[in-house]
Structures are given as structure tokens and as C-alpha cells.
Amino acid sequence: MHFLNEIEPATFPALKIIIAKWDKQVHGILLCKAWRGINTHWYGKRTIACCGTENCPACDVGQKPVRKFYIVAKSLRTQNEAIVMLTPPAAGQILKHARLSTGVRGLEIVLGRAADRNTSPMTGRVCAYHHDTAEFPVDRLERILLRIFADNACVKSVEID
Ligand SMILES: [Zn+2]
Numbered sequence: 273m274h275f276l277n278e279i280e281p282a283t284f285p286a287l288k289i290i291i292a293k294w295d296k297q298v299h300g301i302l303l304c305k306a307w308r309g310i311n312t313h314w315y316g317k318r319t320i321a322c323c324g325t326e327n328c329p330a331c332d333v334g335q336k337p338v339r340k341f342y343i344v345a346k347s348l349r350t351q352n353e354a355i356v357m358l359t360p361p362a363a364g365q366i367l368k369h370a371r372l373s374t375g376v377r378g379l380e381i382v383l384g385r386a387a388d389r390n391t392s393p394m395t396g397r398v399c400a401y402h403h404d405t406a407e408f409p410v411d412r413l414e415r416i417l418l419r420i421f422a423d424n425a426c427v428k429s430v431e432i433d
Pocket of ligand 1: 328330332
């Protein structure tokens with residue numbers, strides 16, 4: 273039997289990354305003060321982190337890196353936590369509601385798509401603010417992202433900022 277507090281930080285369970293689809297919105301409360309950005313590619317049928325134009329197999333074949341933001345959110349319905357991906361325009365919509373002391377933590381958001389395709393632009397809106405939201409530390413988010421993206425073939429180091 274496992275208790276959460278017996279698990280070493282290094283083996284803390286990774287969170288899944290979830291992405292808003294045209295027929296499946298992402299609805300949750302943001303748990304981190306800020307998101308983290310990574311330059312990515314869709315390459316080899318998955319998202320990989322761009323490991324810099326000199327060593328990157330995707331840049332090598334002329335693919336431009338795509339900027340994405342990642343942050344931990346909690347489902348209101350199931351209380352499950354996951355990492356959600358935001359495109360820069362969707363993140364920009366949400367950032368307008370950030371607060372000085374807590375950043376985007378506590379914002380209840382809905383991410384969707386502007387049209388009926390998963391490649392349609394992502395939309396982001398804020399529908400409420402939950403002032404008592406417990407914080408998921410950004411450094412822990414970074415460690416999880418490093419682990420997720422380090423599993424990708426080309427990546428020896430991931431730039432997260
Ligand atoms: Zn690249």
C-alpha cells in the first residue's frame with residue numbers, strides 16, 4: 273500500500289498533458305501562479321521539445337518551432353490534476369485576468385477551439401476566480417515537464433522558461 277507522502281520527490285507521479293479538442297473542452301482551475309513555455313514541434317507523430325536549431329531533427333528538416341505554454345489545472349468535477357497546454361493567444365486571453373499576488377492561480381478557465389477541428393485556433397476564457405486555491409509549485413511543474421519531454425528521442429536538454 274502506498275501513501276503519497278512516502279513517495280520520494282524524484283518519483284512523484286508525472287501528470288498527463290491534456291489538450292483542448294474541438295469536441296472536448298478543458299475546464300478547470302489553474303493551480304500554478306504562472307505557466308512555463310517550451311518551443312515544440314509536431315514530429316514523428318508526437319510533440320517533442322525543440323532542442324535548439326543546431327541539434328534538432330525537426331528544425332533540420334525546416335520545421336519552425338511552435339511556442340506552447342504548460343500549467344497544472346484541477347478538474348472541478350473529478351478533482352483530478354493534469355497539465356494543460358495553452359497556445360500563446362489562449363494564454364494571452366487568460367493572462368488579462370491575472371492578479372498581482374497570485375498570478376493566474378485560482379482562475380477557472382475553459383479552453384476550446386474556435387472551429388470544429390483540433391487544429392483550429394485555441395480559445396481561452398476565464399469564468400470565475402477561486403481565491404482559496406492551494407498552490408502547485410512552479411518548480412515541481414518544471415521538473416515534471418523536463419521528465420516528459422526528456423523522454424522524446426532527440427532531447428538531451430529542454431529549455432523551459
Ligand atoms: Zn527544433
